[in-house]
Amino acid sequence: LIAAPAISTANSGVEQLTKNPNNWAIWGGNYAGTRYSELSDINVDNVKNLQPAWSFSTGVLRGHEGGPLVIDDILYIHTPFPNTVYAIDQKTQAVIWEYTPTQDADVTIPVMCCDTVNRGLGYGDGKIFLQQSDTVLTALDAKTGKRVWSVQNGDPKLGMTNTSSPFVVKDTVLTGISGGEFGVRGFMAAYDIRTGKLRWKGYSMGPDSDTLIDPNKTTTWENGKVTPVGPDSSIKTWKGDQWKIGGGTTWGWYSYDPQLNLIYYGSGNPSTWNPVQRPGDNKWSMSLWARDADTGAVKWVYQMTPHDEWDFDGINEVPLVDQEVNGKMHKTIVHFDRNGFGYTLDRETGELLVAEKFDKSVNWATHVDMKTGRPQVVSKYSTEQNGEDTNTVGACPAALGSKNQQPVSYSPQTGLFYISGNHLCMNYEPFAVDYKAGQPYVGATLTMMPAGADVITGQPDGSTNLGQFTAWDAKTGKIAWSNKEQFSVWSGSVATAGGVVFYGTLEGYLKAVDAKSGKELYKFKTPSGIIGNVNTWKYNGKQYVGVLSGIGGWAGIGIAAGIDDGTDKSNTEGLGAVGAYRSLSSYTKLGGTFTVFALPN
Amino acid sequence: LIAAPAISTANSGVEQLTKNPNNWAIWGGNYAGTRYSELSDINVDNVKNLQPAWSFSTGVLRGHEGGPLVIDDILYIHTPFPNTVYAIDQKTQAVIWEYTPTQDADVTIPVMCCDTVNRGLGYGDGKIFLQQSDTVLTALDAKTGKRVWSVQNGDPKLGMTNTSSPFVVKDTVLTGISGGEFGVRGFMAAYDIRTGKLRWKGYSMGPDSDTLIDPNKTTTWENGKVTPVGPDSSIKTWKGDQWKIGGGTTWGWYSYDPQLNLIYYGSGNPSTWNPVQRPGDNKWSMSLWARDADTGAVKWVYQMTPHDEWDFDGINEVPLVDQEVNGKMHKTIVHFDRNGFGYTLDRETGELLVAEKFDKSVNWATHVDMKTGRPQVVSKYSTEQNGEDTNTVGACPAALGSKNQQPVSYSPQTGLFYISGNHLCMNYEPFAVDYKAGQPYVGATLTMMPAGADVITGQPDGSTNLGQFTAWDAKTGKIAWSNKEQFSVWSGSVATAGGVVFYGTLEGYLKAVDAKSGKELYKFKTPSGIIGNVNTWKYNGKQYVGVLSGIGGWAGIGIAAGIDDGTDKSNTEGLGAVGAYRSLSSYTKLGGTFTVFALPN
Ligand SMILES: O=C(O)c1cc(C(=O)O)c2c(n1)C(=O)C(=O)c1cc(C(=O)O)[nH]c1-2
Ligand SMILES: O=C(O)c1cc(C(=O)O)c2c(n1)C(=O)C(=O)c1cc(C(=O)O)[nH]c1-2
Numbered sequence A, B: 001l002i003a004a005p006a007i008s009t010a011n012s013g014v015e016q017l018t019k020n021p022n023n024w025a026i027w028g029g030n031y032a033g034t035r036y037s038e039l040s041d042i043n044v045d046n047v048k049n050l051q052p053a054w055s056f057s058t059g060v061l062r063g064h065e066g067g068p069l070v071i072d073d074i075l076y077i078h079t080p081f082p083n084t085v086y087a088i089d090q091k092t093q094a095v096i097w098e099y100t101p102t103q104d105a106d107v108t109i110p111v112m113c114c115d116t117v118n119r120g121l122g123y124g125d126g127k128i129f130l131q132q133s134d135t136v137l138t139a140l141d142a143k144t145g146k147r148v149w150s151v152q153n154g155d156p157k158l159g160m161t162n163t164s165s166p167f168v169v170k171d172t173v174l175t176g177i178s179g180g181e182f183g184v185r186g187f188m189a190a191y192d193i194r195t196g197k198l199r200w201k202g203y204s205m206g207p208d209s210d211t212l213i214d215p216n217k218t219t220t221w222e223n224g225k226v227t228p229v230g231p232d233s234s235i236k237t238w239k240g241d242q243w244k245i246g247g248g249t250t251w252g253w254y255s256y257d258p259q260l261n262l263i264y265y266g267s268g269n270p271s272t273w274n275p276v277q278r279p280g281d282n283k284w285s286m287s288l289w290a291r292d293a294d295t296g297a298v299k300w301v302y303q304m305t306p307h308d309e310w311d312f313d314g315i316n317e318v319p320l321v322d323q324e325v326n327g328k329m330h331k332t333i334v335h336f337d338r339n340g341f342g343y344t345l346d347r348e349t350g351e352l353l354v355a356e357k358f359d360k361s362v363n364w365a366t367h368v369d370m371k372t373g374r375p376q377v378v379s380k381y382s383t384e385q386n387g388e389d390t391n392t393v394g395a396c397p398a399a400l401g402s403k404n405q406q407p408v409s410y411s412p413q414t415g416l417f418y419i420s421g422n423h424l425c426m427n428y429e430p431f432a433v434d435y436k437a438g439q440p441y442v443g444a445t446l447t448m449m450p451a452g453a454d455v456i457t458g459q460p461d462g463s464t465n466l467g468q469f470t471a472w473d474a475k476t477g478k479i480a481w482s483n484k485e486q487f488s489v490w491s492g493s494v495a496t497a498g499g500v501v502f503y504g505t506l507e508g509y510l511k512a513v514d515a516k517s518g519k520e521l522y523k524f525k526t527p528s529g530i531i532g533n534v535n536t537w538k539y540n541g542k543q544y545v546g547v548l549s550g551i552g553g554w555a556g557i558g559i560a561a562g563i564d565d566g567t568d569k570s571n572t573e574g575l576g577a578v579g580a581y582r583s584l585s586s587y588t589k590l591g592g593t594f595t596v597f598a599l600p601n
Helices: A014-018 A105-111 A582-586 B014-018 B105-111 B582-586
Strands: A051-057 A069-071 A074-078 A085-089 A095-099 A122-124 A127-131 A136-141 A147-152 A167-169 A172-175 A187-192 A198-203 A219-222 A225-228 A255-257 A262-266 A287-292 A298-303 A320-325 A328-336 A341-346 A352-357 A365-368 A375-377 A392-395 A409-411 A416-422 A424-430 A444-450 A467-473 A478-485 A494-496 A500-504 A509-514 A520-525 A535-539 A542-549 A593-598 B051-057 B069-071 B074-078 B085-089 B095-099 B122-124 B127-131 B136-141 B147-152 B167-169 B172-175 B187-192 B198-203 B219-222 B225-228 B255-257 B262-266 B287-292 B298-303 B320-325 B328-336 B341-346 B352-357 B365-368 B375-377 B392-395 B409-411 B416-422 B424-430 B444-450 B467-473 B478-485 B494-496 B500-504 B509-514 B520-525 B535-539 B542-549 B593-598
Touching (some): A014 A122, A051 B051, A069 A535, A085 A127, A122 A167, A136 A172, A328 A416, A352 A365, A416 A500, A494 A535, A500 A542, A520 B051, A593 B051, B014 B122, B069 B535, B085 B127, B136 B172, B328 B416
Parallel strands (some): A219 A298, B219 B298, B409 B494
Antiparallel strands (some): A069 A074, A122 A127, A136 A147, A167 A172, A187 A198, A219 A225, A255 A262, A262 A287, A287 A298, A320 A328, A409 A416, A416 A467, A467 A478, A500 A509, A535 A542, A542 A593, B069 B074, B085 B095, B122 B127, B167 B172, B172 B187, B255 B262, B262 B287, B320 B328, B365 B375, B392 B424, B409 B416, B542 B593
């Protein structure tokens, strides 16, 4: 699963660290981003005896995304703005060092679209990498917490922020940018881990020199085959200069294949949310990217949602798994898009292998045409066709997607992916909006509601659950099993060699289910709603499972930002999320806590 | 232990509720304030298997004092400022209702001396009583959370605040006042539980008509006997009008004896902390009070620290226990004073029975003269004798006392009291200060340090622990056993029929120890430092133990108020507490969480 020798990554040491399952050295547990752990001390038989071992309040309210890094004896955790980092001694649970950057809250917080979240730290070369909200990327000495270098990755005054987890590959650290709701043009940037010097930067849109696309060598899936994109593949899909404020931000999770030396990630929605204002495919927003790790040169790119009309931001994570599809082994990349389709592509070539709905309530497109790679849009749910100032009713999924930032896990034991999912639909009314630097550039009013349909059949069933936890076969594009959850599952899962999958719920439960059947084996109510990722590691001979709780993120924005006045008037607040998640406040309140679980001695 | 029929308390129903150990209906578990529970499902043998059952983040940072009330199926918890109340369904752990009063943070928070704490709710007559920080006392419908009435108990613009737990007796609810560091004249007030109308108000100082002292009937301990206090017992111990700004606030915990129909409590330090400025005994600051519950008339009063020179605020709780002292059964009142002496008095008469140091590092007085009831002050540690602008060095205990607000527990099984203690000394330099309404009226600069002496022998031992957990025989005035704690134990304990005593530590551990020996049987690190009280109850056939964590209070003020700049310069901040507790920030961070423990199923 995790590939080949680490010749080229000697500098950072990350790959080596991830090969020891006692560590959790990168957001996905490994470069492939599978969130699979070889540990099996906690297993389907004994997980019912799990119990909290210790806990640690972070001192920060609002949404806590991401998870801990564990490098040998030390645990590293992070908080949302103000982005405090704690290095914690596992033995004593005492804070070895802490670091809180200086940031201007008044400039930064107002331009964070979806809560003041941070998706966690990066590690490499003896350094902890902190991606501050205000776009400053900071390297800290992992032993002392002393700042080694900082670099400005963007400008919050222009609506740029950062929420993603820095990703160390060889001697660079990769980071993206947020601000799709502020007309920010997305990019991926690689900085030297030793100095913070920019090594390369590849935009999501613009001239080929900006995107690092080679018209002849960079390919995409078209006419049933891998095809060179040709010149100006991005700018020719935009009206005039709109690509300059075109979105396609890169705030998700990244993967790396050391053998192919390619990094993978998705780009976000085109700006604005009003599709009528921006004719064209708006390439390469909403796309999967394969870039050379050394130069940023684009190997291939694939657009999931050309000319987005629903904010189906394409940034979701891209686990790398080798599997047999249609009788042939492929090095695949798997991607569960906000738009409700689960994609399997060949990660070497970008060949499209599978594209099926992982939630059958999805209705905005009938299917993906496997030849063109394009979704077949249903006119009734086309906010473009219905036009400005018309409310498109009942489009599924809602803008926050059949899945959002919460990363999936994969178990080689079952060959299944475990998807933390949303199960909502929406009403969406686009309106004309002018771009002003640093101001919201949204152009749509939304409300959201339960999908009310079965996830497997798509049949209306009057259900009110907003979440599903689904096991998926990416070789065939089929659901193996799916559990309902009252609220969206906004927490990243982890699958283990013990046959267990762990995830958190918005009410605050850490849950363990049987990887084969989905049967619930254990749950515990942590202090606050969980939007963090569950990670697992071993210390001193004992397996631990840990998760940050702390309600927030887009789903929890009503509570996190205190913008729910409790009446229908505020339903459209928080980009449409407040109404749908109102009842969440009966279950959980703000507060960041890290809870560590173990079996009794 | 808990006395007699409830004839006179029919209105509130409190006494009845406290007789069912499944409830925890009042701060002390019962009117006697013994914090003893008849429950024994969790016991010395099985407590090692205890584990967190669920947890709930309160959404509020800073110090969380007090504990939950449990009335049948519903749990009531509270937060520091802004004083949110949550009614939680034990079955689902969902919030049934919540209430947050409107308060002016800018007026109130700056005049709270020792963090924005609140010591919990009162219950009676189907109402929850919330004592807001801004002195407003509010009655809420316990079922719906709807406000029934509110009454203004003081004026924050004059430095008055409230932190204490309202105490329901018969058809009144009692509340005190805070502000001893702002020249507030303390009082106890009784409001009608149905209407909020003031029924009586008794000041700590002033003319007899204000104190509700009857010169002939009110007694005190003098010349070895219970003696009427005579006319003007308070104002004749003050220079001029100083009693009007004389302190003696009443922010502690109150007890009630239904048979004697007396309520008991302590009054705080005289204002200012500079003793040179206020000649006289400054009566009745620093005193224990016994008042008629219906009229407020004072039955007896006893001053522990006449003319305070160290801020040995006398408000600590007053558990009521019947025990044999010197061969004779007494209805006793027991009181562990800030000044380091453990007092046992006859609660009917005010006769002084025992007064011994419960921490032998105490050096400000050699002993209490049992005839006069007065402590024999050691000149070297007299900040008055050393004078203004002279640093009195090494006085023990420190101003925050050998014990502070953290209430003790008592087990009738062992006949011992369990004292959460501090183990610090101080340097104290008084200086001249002018009174300005609503401004600090402190007049002393302090630093604190470890006592560095054995708690039982008083011998210097180079120890650095700031806390002790001590078992005390109040019949003889002797320590049974004492455990060291790295930091002050700022959490109230509970003793149970299972032979276990529970308390929390500033690092955040909930601990269970053997009531007989002090042997540690269980510990768990809750999210944040514990300054709350551990309570226990039974729901659906299962015994639970619950505690609020959330570092703060005076000991945690450096973290809570963010006033520790990490250098010696800030050692004197937080009224002298910042330096001594600096290292606490390596162990714990802010954040309010309620954690519930139980045995596994
Ligand atoms: O377009 C962007 O730049 C951008 C940024 C972010 C972010 O950085 O958190 C989110 C989104 N978009 C977004 O569309 C979205 O659904 C979302 C959810 C969350 C979250 O953390 O819960 N962030 C974001
Ligand atoms: O004189 C007063 O009115 C007053 C009030 C309070 C309070 O209300 O919290 C404290 C004190 N004094 C005080 O002396 C003190 O040590 C103290 C500790 C605490 C605490 O909650 O940790 N409060 C207070």
